[in-house]
Amino acid sequence: MKTTRICSLNNYSSIEELLVKGLSFSRSSVKKSNLSKKALNKTVKAKDEIELPIDLLNRNMISPYYKGESVEVLFEDERLIALNKNYNQHGHPLHYSEEETVLNFLRNTRADLNLGKVNSNQERGLLYRLDEVTSGLLIYIKDDKNHEYLRDHFSESVKKKDYLAVVEGHVLKGSSLAHYFLSKGAKGAKRVCNEIEGEEFGELSYEPLQYDKENNYSLVKVSLKSGLRHQIRAQMAYIGHPLVGDVLYGAKESKRVFLHAYEYQFSIDSIGYKLRSENAPLFFDFLNFDSGL
Secondary structure: OOEEEEEOOOOEOOHHHHHHHHOOOOHHHHHOOOOOHHHHOOOEOOOOEEEEEHHHHOOOOOOOOOOOOOOEEEEEOOOEEEEEEOOOOOOOOOOOOOOOOHHHHHHHHOOOOOOOOOOOOOOOOEOOOOOOOOEEEEEEEOOHHHHHHHHHOHHHHEEEEEEEEEEEOOOOOOEEEEEEEOOOOOOOOOOOEEOOOOOEEEEEEEEEEEEEOOOOEEEEEEEEOOOOOOHHHHHHHHOOOOEOOOHHHOOOOOOOOOEEEEEEEEEEOOEEEEEEOOOHHHHOOOOOOOOOO
């Protein structure tokens, strides 16, 4: 846990009182700070130096430091930035001490952007989420009003959401899938889908592009109609075609989970966008077929 020192200007009966009354922290955020009761009850005198968690002091902020692999900017205009998210990378940080997410990259390279709060339910500026294991197109909306409108009207505004996936087995023909999903569960946990009941409903369609006979892998294009956590991974595994490398959903281990956000089409203020991760062929260059794209 990273910490830093602050100097108190006044006397306080406890560190908790300093945080709540002196620094305007909510009691709930103090409870989540992992400070022990003993530490919180320690008295504070004026000019005392106190060591506190940096995640607490910089709550809701995004660190300007970035330690991850460089993130490719695919396109930018006055409305948005289209990025190529790396495999095994999160879009937004949960705490200030995280320094490897896409938003850390933007904070580090673009001081002019207003990235807002870490704990926002809308991951300030990002149009949608991608799983950590999913690479590819991720879109940052610069203007608050455009971002809010697109998030609130996502299904109507976004006309196309296409992904590329390499799955186990020979996919002979395309089809549509519709499943119910049970509650989300813990972060990163396997999601269970079925055809009868659940709290969320997910739909997608897929079509085979190429087949690698030697490895018994199929390259498929997946078009999302909804957008649930782990949706593609869970639904393809349900029909017996887990994504290559997706051990969580029953696939054999590989160098990565082969899922890539390829293309999104949507409109902002009547301006149409067709954005694509053009480096997609590199995503499956280890296979024994051409992409056909």
